Amino acid sequence: MTVYRRGAGIISSAVLFAVVFASQESGFAVMNAQNHGASLGLLLFLVPGVVGGLLSQANKIVFPVLGALLASPLCLVLFSVARSEPASVWYQMTYLLSAVFWCACGALGWYFIGVMFKRPAH
Numbered sequence: 001m002t003v004y005r006r007g008a009g010i011i012s013s014a015v016l017f018a019v020v021f022a023s024q025e026s027g028f029a030v031m032n033a034q035n036h037g038a039s040l041g042l043l044l045f046l047v048p049g050v051v052g053g054l055l056s057q058a059n060k061i062v063f064p065v066l067g068a069l070l071a072s073p074l075c076l077v078l079f080s081v082a083r084s085e086p087a088s089v090w091y092q093m094t095y096l097l098s099a100v101f102w103c104a105c106g107a108l109g110w111y112f113i114g115v116m117f118k119r120p121a122h
Helices: 002-006 008-026 040-055 062-082 089-116
Strands: none
Touching: 008 040, 008 062, 008 089, 040 062, 040 089, 062 089
16 A cells, blocks of 8 residues: 555646646636736646645655656646747746746645644654
């Protein structure tokens, strides 16, 4: 059972990362404000980190980030295929690295909540 659970955090994080990225690129979940141009949709990348941290038995921070990094090549392909106007490589890399950053923040947030509400051993 632990062998299957070891990869659950990585696989779930990678799949959710790719799904969130595809939903951002397809326009399904767009949260850009017109007046200031901030991409609030990047906050959706907290979800793969939280779910990956939930399903990881050990390394609750590393496994979700590893899953996001494993999904990154697929996301780069989606980025270049889905856009009607070509974006520079630097823009693609910064967007992808900021998505990985938010995934790591989700994993760190879940780890922090787990530590805060953990019962002390007596």
